[in-house]
Amino acid sequence: MRRDLITDAAIQLVAEQGMRGLTHRAVDRRAGLPEGSTSAYFRTRKALIEGFVERLADQERFVPDPDDVAGSIARTLDSWLVERNRTLARYSAMLEATHHPELRPIMVHSPREQATAIAKMLGHQDPERAGAHFTAFLEGLLFYRLVGGGSTVGPAPGTEESVRDLKAAVEKALRP
Amino acid sequence: MRRDLITDAAIQLVAEQGMRGLTHRAVDRRAGLPEGSTSAYFRTRKALIEGFVERLADQERFVPDPDDVAGSIARTLDSWLVERNRTLARYSAMLEATHHPELRPIMVHSPREQATAIAKMLGHQDPERAGAHFTAFLEGLLFYRLVGGGSTVGPAPGTEESVRDLKAAVEKALRP
DNA sequence: TAGAGTCTTCTACATCTGTAGAGGAGGAAC
């Protein structure tokens, strides 16, 4: 699918060079397509941005295992660290949404409601707030590991140690 | 000081339009200076970026009150939420540092060592890790409040309620 | 007051970017 080829190239570009690197022609080159291809599929830059954010949102799906909440969350986080570029692109997109409101509905961000549900399940009083804090913690864990101080921090993603470390942190955050 | 005028305008621009909005001429306009001013002070775009990141780093100084660790941290966090644009610009800079290594030494990010020290003080075993998790949590709290789901979340910054909410979160995170 | 040195403004230009449209290639329908 040409369209996915293009949005995937856009994601890589944004991860590697930031939003500034996202130009029609740069995407053409990155995807190995003839000049003008990206411009044909996404006539405006706004459309291109929305296209790549949609692609990001499509690929994002997470269902926690009720028998191993902390473990499944830790594994998911670790996989996001492994897919470094996708996650970096996601942060760029979130920052972009700050001054580009049309993007917000695309990145619905159901995680928050999930977190509230989990907090309720674990018997927090005020699960609303606990869920928000929990989400913040996860978001921060990820962000900090990926860009904290400008570069990666902590055990190498994809290893057992990484998952273990993440799991310990998640367990602590889940504690009432 | 012309130089500070320029870097301050750059910070606002980046917060409002992202890195892409950071161009020499846009900074001139934003700062109300004649065209060419920014270009004279920062001949290349790279220099301009480094200039504004330095300015950000200069303004960032945090010393926790040992008698009220959680409270002083919470108040600082709240003040960063109030200075929304500065904090947003900082996130843009962190993302930028990902593919622009020269920026890393500028944003030294001492918070991490401070966090380790605090963790040690509070008697955590493995203060290294506890400090890292704590920093991640704070970073996440901030990030999530400011850009979570694409827009601001939680109690209005600058209010007593905001500080109280933050303090509760910080206290929990500080618990061994 | 004259001169030297710095700060500021203006102008130039090659390159890149967003966006549009013209036309071709290929396949399906008839």
Next chain:
DNA sequence: GTTCCTCCTCTACAGATGTAGAAGACTCTA
């Protein structure tokens, strides 16, 4: 085979951008 339609590639162009240097305004010293 002809017609139609969709998908793709190429070209054009106005405007923005990075960067450099020329020239004017200002400031301080002697």
